[in-house]
Amino acid sequence: MSGRAVVRARTTATVAVFGLRIAYGVALVAAPERLARRWLGPAAATPPTQVPLRALGVREIILHVGALEAALNDRPVRSWLAASAAGDLSDITATLVARRGLPGGAPAATAIVAGASAALSAGLAAVSPR
Numbered sequence: 001m002s003g004r005a006v007v008r009a010r011t012t013a014t015v016a017v018f019g020l021r022i023a024y025g026v027a028l029v030a031a032p033e034r035l036a037r038r039w040l041g042p043a044a045a046t047p048p049t050q051v052p053l054r055a056l057g058v059r060e061i062i063l064h065v066g067a068l069e070a071a072l073n074d075r076p077v078r079s080w081l082a083a084s085a086a087g088d089l090s091d092i093t094a095t096l097v098a099r100r101g102l103p104g105g106a107p108a109a110t111a112i113v114a115g116a117s118a119a120l121s122a123g124l125a126a127v128s129p130r
Contacts (some may be wrong), residue, residue: 014071014081014124015071021064021117028057039095039110041103059087081125089117 033054036044043049067080094122095102096109 003083005058010127013020014077014128015068016128017084017120017124018064018068018071018080021060022068025057025060025064028060029054030057031055033076039106041106054090072095076128077130078128081121081128085118085121085125088114088121096127 023037032046032050036049036053040049040053044053063080063083067077067084069075070080071077091114092111095107095114099107
């Protein structure tokens with residue numbers, strides 16, 4: 001694979017990750033209960049829980065729109081990827097702290113999903129030239 005093809009593949013992967021994270025944020029804002037019921041249980045249906053879920057969605061949108069804009073304009077993305085991974089790690093930590101009040105399996109599922117997302121972002125950051 002040529003150097004140009006590697007750069008194109010890396011950029012495509014990065015843009016795809018950012019796009020999926022934006023879609024996730026939009027879904028959290030639009031339908032927090034639907035996305036968070038398995039994670040948070042019946043509390044996901046309550047307005048006091050939906051407030052931080054929607055805020056989490058907005059965090060995802062803002063962070064990843066900025067990241068996507070940087071990627072599409074050939075600007076550095078490593079710090080954006082690091083911030084994305086840090087958000088995932090904070091989700092894991094918050095879930096583990098509250099594990100006793102969450103549905104069975106939620107902490108493990110969060111660790112797997114958010115951990116994989118953090119690892120993907122970290123991997124992309126590691127191969128990003130800047």
